[in-house]
Amino acid sequence: MNPDQAALIAELEEDRPPHAGPVSQLSAAIVTTLIGVAGLAGSLRLGLGELTAPGPGLWPFVISVVITSLSVVLAFVGRQAKDTEKFSRASVQTAVAIATLVLLALALPVIGFEIPSLALTFVWLRFLGKESWRSSIVISLGTVIAFYVLFVLLLQIPLPRLF
Incomplete structure (x- = not known):
């Protein structure tokens, strides 16, 4: 060395x-x-x-x-x-990530995957990842649209959905 x-x-x-x-x-x-x-x-x-x-x-x-x-x-x-x-302040980020995943699981059957997935992706990017507002919004929308096209339209997976 x-x-x-x-x-x-x-x-x-x-x-x-x-x-x-x-x-x-x-x-x-x-x-x-x-x-x-x-x-x-x-x-x-x-x-x-x-x-x-x-x-x-x-x-x-x-x-x-x-x-x-x-x-x-x-x-x-x-x-x-x-x-x-x-455990430190950084450990709180892990707890927040787990809590948002639990909220996603609870919201999915009620309002579909679009809004909870959009919210989860945005929270992870903006607040946990410290990305800019613009990139958080664009990436979140792009991710949900890509998942919608892939899983709902192309693979025809019966996901609970709003639209």
């Missing part, structure tokens, strides 16, 4: 939040395990179907198995990790 690389690494280390520690790691593992188990229960309620005729719960079930498995591994192995960070 040359001196410039060492200086860059030292500078990056100064900007990092403090190490989270084993309690934070275990807490994160427990929360994600609970999310995975809830996903397993929900996907079973939807029905798994069969391999030749998959039900609506099959892919959520597979994803939930992966989440639960990785969370259990994190509970045992992650407590020794040294590259984890404490």
Whole structure:
């Protein structure tokens, strides 16, 4: 490692939040395990179907198995990790992103995908990504229009929609 690389690494280390520690790691593992188990229960309620005729719960079930498995591994192995960070102001952005996804899921069946998707994309770009107002509006509209054309018009997926 040359001196410039060492200086860059030292500078990056100064900007990092403090190490989270084993309690934070275990807490994160427990929360994600609970999310995975809830996903397993929900996907079973939807029905798994069969391999030749998959039900609506099959892919959520597979994803939930992966989440639960990785969370259990994190509970045992992650407590020794040294590259984890404490929760900070930046962690609030993740919470806001999750909250907006939950709102999207709640609004989708009621008012369709267009308005909630537009709002989600705009909030993520403007407030979480700090993009300009113009680019946030243009990209949000373009994204929803592209999804509408792709999923509704071309693939004819029966999404809940306003139009």
